Amino acid sequence: MAFLSFLSQLQRSEAVEIARSFLGTPYVLGGRVKGAGVDCATLLAAYLIEIGKCTPEDFDDVGIYSHDWFQHQSSERYMLRLMRSAPRVLEASCIGTVDAKPGSLALFKVVGSRVFNHGGIITKWPFMVHAADPCVKEINAVSHWLTARREVSIFDPWSAE
Secondary structure: OHHHHHHHHOOHHHHHHHHHOOOOOEEOOOOEEOOOEEOHHHHHHHHHHHOOOOOHHHHOOOOOOOOOHHHHOOOOHHHHHHHOOOOEEEEEEOOOOOOOOOOOEEEEOOOOOOOOOEEEEEEEOOEEEEEEOOEEEEEEOOOOOOOOOOEEEEEOOOOOO
């Protein structure tokens, strides 16, 4: 529980700055190094580790998600892994009225997926940091072609479990 204690001391604004510190990192499938390369799954894992919500060992078995892994899945592999570190607090459509707090994580069902297959870190709704080719960027989730009007689940590392 030492990590939870640290997390409670970390302010959301500090967590947002940690998320933004990934901006410009190249999109590299399976990459896990800030500044060198991350993908959307490893970005969230690296963020959770850096804010003290979990340890690197918690993500040792993440593996590499192929670009089409979600087309062959019916189980929520991506979402279930995330829920270990941050409880789900909201399910909605990605529109302007979503109540997502800074530092929270968002998972989306994109490109016709039946499962959640893309994620980002909320900076100030509707803005979020996400990893997509060519690099990590801050986007407006409600107007971005990948996430707008998609099904979204919000996970908050600060919520009581």
